[in-house]
Amino acid sequence: MNTMNSFTATNYATYNSNVSYLYQGVGFNYYDNSPKLVKNPAFGTYKKLSDSPLTVQYTINDGVKWTDGTPVDAADMILAWGSSITKYNDPKGVNFGSINAGSGLDYVTKMPKIGSDGRTITLTYDKPYVDWEILPAITPNIPSAVLWEEAGIDKKTGKDAQDAVVKAFKDDDTSTLTKLAKIWKTGFDMTSTPKDAKLLTTYGPYKVQSLTKQYVTLVSNPDFTWGPKPKIAKITVRFIPDQTAQVQALQNGELSVLYGQATADTVSALKGASGIKSTTTPTATFEHVDLTFNNNGPFDPATYGGDAQKALEVRQAFFKVIPRQQMLERLITPISPNVKLDDSSLFLPGQQGYDESVKNNGSSDYQTVDVAAAKALLAKAGVTGPVTVRFAYANDNPRRQGEFQLIQASAKDAGFNVVDVGKPGADFFGPDGIGSGKYVYDATVFAYQLSSGSVTQSQANTTTGNAYNYQGYSNTKVDALWQKAATVTSSADAIPLQQQIDGYLWKDASTLTLFQLPDVSAWSSKISNVSDAPYSPNIFWNFWEWTESK
Numbered sequence: 193m194n195t196m197n198s199f200t201a202t203n204y205a206t207y208n209s210n211v212s213y214l215y216q217g218v219g220f221n222y223y224d225n226s227p228k229l230v231k232n233p234a235f236g237t238y239k240k241l242s243d244s245p246l247t248v249q250y251t252i253n254d255g256v257k258w259t260d261g262t263p264v265d266a267a268d269m270i271l272a273w274g275s276s277i278t279k280y281n282d283p284k285g286v287n288f289g290s291i292n293a294g295s296g297l298d299y300v301t302k303m304p305k306i307g308s309d310g311r312t313i314t315l316t317y318d319k320p321y322v323d324w325e326i327l328p329a330i331t332p333n334i335p336s337a338v339l340w341e342e343a344g345i346d347k348k349t350g351k352d353a354q355d356a357v358v359k360a361f362k363d364d365d366t367s368t369l370t371k372l373a374k375i376w377k378t379g380f381d382m383t384s385t386p387k388d389a390k391l392l393t394t395y396g397p398y399k400v401q402s403l404t405k406q407y408v409t410l411v412s413n414p415d416f417t418w419g420p421k422p423k424i425a426k427i428t429v430r431f432i433p434d435q436t437a438q439v440q441a442l443q444n445g446e447l448s449v450l451y452g453q454a455t456a457d458t459v460s461a462l463k464g465a466s467g468i469k470s471t472t473t474p475t476a477t478f479e480h481v482d483l484t485f486n487n488n489g490p491f492d493p494a495t496y497g498g499d500a501q502k503a504l505e506v507r508q509a510f511f512k513v514i515p516r517q518q519m520l521e522r523l524i525t526p527i528s529p530n531v532k533l534d535d536s537s538l539f540l541p542g543q544q545g546y547d548e549s550v551k552n553n554g555s556s557d558y559q560t561v562d563v564a565a566a567k568a569l570l571a572k573a574g575v576t577g578p579v580t581v582r583f584a585y586a587n588d589n590p591r592r593q594g595e596f597q598l599i600q601a602s603a604k605d606a607g608f609n610v611v612d613v614g615k616p617g618a619d620f621f622g623p624d625g626i627g628s629g630k631y632v633y634d635a636t637v638f639a640y641q642l643s644s645g646s647v648t649q650s651q652a653n654t655t656t657g658n659a660y661n662y663q664g665y666s667n668t669k670v671d672a673l674w675q676k677a678a679t680v681t682s683s684a685d686a687i688p689l690q691q692q693i694d695g696y697l698w699k700d701a702s703t704l705t706l707f708q709l710p711d712v713s714a715w716s717s718k719i720s721n722v723s724d725a726p727y728s729p730n731i732f733w734n735f736w737e738w739t740e741s742k
Contacts, residue, residue: 193408193429194622196380196391196400197334199275201659202628203381204291205621206641206728210451211429212333213729214410217396217419219331220250223644225725225733229326235418236311240324243681246299246317248324254311256418258335258395266306267354268332269313271339273297273304274361274369275376276329281659286369289377291660292329294652296321296678303362319679322686323646334376338390342379343371381623397422397736405618406431420736427735433588433617436461439714442468448719448740451731454712455590456526462714469722470714472527476642476726478534479706481514481599481635483507486664489634490579502573507701509569510581510635512562515602520707523594528710533559537697537705538650538690540642545687552691554698555705566606578609584626584633587614595637595706610635627662636662639709643728647686648678654697665702718742 198208220238221231231237236252256264277300280286281293299317306313317324340353345368348356360368380391385402392400397419398410407430412422430447432438435458441447443465450462454472462470483491485503491510496502516533524531532541535555539546570579583599585592592614600610613633615625624630626638642649651674652660656667670693677689697703713731715722718741725733 193403193431194381194383194405194618196382196394197376199291199329199333200289200377201291201293201662202289202623202625203621204660207431207617207621209643210729210732211408211410213732214398214427214429214735215394215396215400216331216333217416219328219419221326223725223727223733225723227645227725227727229645232419234420238325241314243320246320246324247314248317249307249312249314250330251307251309251312252332253418254309256395257415258337258393259399259413259415260335260338260390260393262335262337262350262354263311264332264335264395265311265354266313267336267358268334269330270304270306270358270361271334271336271376272330272332273300273313273315275334275373280369280373286366286373287377287659288373289659290329291652293660294655294658295329295648296323296327297329299679306358320681322678322680322683323644323648326644326646328643332395334380335393335395338393339372339375339379341390342375342388345371378623398427401426420734422736423739424735431618435590439465442714442716445716448716449722449731449738450712450714452712453589453591453709454527455523459527459712462712465714467717468714469717470712471724472710472712473724474528474531474708474726475711475724475730476540476728477639477709477711478540479595479637479639479709480537481511481637481704481706482663483510483702484634484636484663485666485702487632487634490575490581491634492664496573502575504701505569505573506575506579508557509566509573509606510579510603510608511558511701511704512566512569513599513603513606513608514558514704515561515598516558516704516706517560518602519595519598522598523591524707524710527712531707531710534705534707536694537654537703538694540708544684545691549691549694553695557698558704561602563605570607578607580609580611581635582611582613582633584620584631584636585614586617586620586638587612588616592637599637627660637706641728641730642726645683645727647680647683647690648674651678654693654702663702665700667696667700670696 193211195203198212218232238250241247275288275290276292276297299319300315304313336357337353397416399413401409401411409428412425439461442450491507493500493503535550603610652658673693677686680686720739721737
């Protein structure tokens with residue numbers, strides 16, 4: 193964990209979001225392990241008031257409060273809305289740097305109406321929005337009062353500070369919003385327990401007691417009554433990159449629950465361990481290789497004088513030599529033998545729309561390594577000599593080490609010099625990691641972990657100019673299709689549009705999906721009620737039901 197704000201584009205990773213689920217709680221709703229969307233009326237309620245125009249009202253219950261005693265109210269939801277819209281995620285203006293930028297909240301172009309109780313807001317959308325009910329962005333994650341205080345604009349605190357934040361959005365006060373955005377984006381980043389305790393203000397079932405790069409300790413919030421209340425008073429989440437060390441720590445009793453990516457050796461070790469239960473299950477998480485379009489590297493049209501066709505051919509050539517099947521068989525099959533290659537950028541195998549999309553999206557061109565075809569594409573592009581590709585990955589992850597090595601060896605045969613620029617996971621996903629503009633690379637491998645069944649969950653990372661679009665990928669046809677998909681009235685109606693988007697992503701050689709990742713979870717027999725769930729936060733989804741026997 194390196195931030196209290198896991199919604200920034202540079203910090204949106206499992207490393208942070210699973211921990212934030214513990215100290216923020218489930219908010220208005222959450223997914224169980226069915227997966228089914230479950231409402232949490234103890235926190236608040238929401239209801240659709242109208243379909244035309246789409247109008248939705250959210251109310252946070254009286255008594256819900258931040259750990260500093262300030263009520264969680266409409267101001268905090270206004271901040272959640274304002275920090276999520278494209279207007280205030282502009283690199284040349286007010287820029288919150290939110291992963292939610294470009295989401296359906298962009299259709300709420302008028303200031304949300306605040307109710308007389310101060311705990312209700314009403315959103316009126318300019319267009320229909322298919323994912324309105326599973327929109328996470330309206331649930332508060334950063335206290336507006338603390339944000340105001342940390343920005344140092346004046347000496348307002350508490351309710352006065354909350355009102356000041358609302359006024360800044362209402363007045364479109366760009367000077368004030370710029371100061372607030374700067375703190376929202378980076379002011380809650382940390383790698384050790386901050387001296388300023390206000391930065392740890394939250395409202396969930398747990399609160400952060402202490403943290404380092406290696407662990408974070410959370411203790412129960414005694415005032416918490418607005419959601420499922422945990423039975424375990426103290427949890428320490430440790431970050432152990434080495435899988436063998438993870439298993440040893442579990443066997444030694446240093447860990448009670450283990451969750452993460454694993455190798456065949458760790459799965460075998462877990463199955464043979466006494467007093468430990470373990471599962472290996474498929475999740476809504478998929479591995480992929482992304483190429484960078486805007487860094488003057490080998491996949492950027494600017495490198496070839498703006499010749500987009502040449503850059504495309506070089507990207508296609510590189511994808512031709514990525515040994516997908518070999519990676520699957522060597523790294524995944526020993527853990528989960530039923531996993532197959534994932535041939536869609538938007539649908540998971542078995543999901544409605546997947547089979548039809550795969551038939552038409554062009555993924556058939558990349559089923560096996562084809563060195564001759566790769567060389568032919570480079571020759572067609574007029575690119576000679578070894579093509580240097582700086583490859584970024586989490587180099588303390590054994591599976592990703594294996595993926596890099598297999599890609600490096602295979603690509604060499606076609607004339608690619610794949611250079612290792614990997615970083616430890618905490619740095620790879622940190623403020624100076626992927627997407628930050630400070631980390632220079634041409635290709636990268638990591639996983640997208642889906643947190644819901646929403647239509648638009650891949651919109652942010654594939655639309656032009658979005659902060660979460662780490663690649664600099666841009667296709668106006670894809671942008672337009674996303675706008676259509678987001679504004680249909682049912683998820684079924686969006687499938688044909690998503691299939692078209694999927695086709696463009698493969699045609700543009702933007703992202704090469706590899707496989708759906710199996711999650712390996714294990715826990716001491718002293719811990720009860722642990723179970724996997726497909727969506728993030730996976731094994732943490734029901735932490736409040738965990739119990740420990742002595």
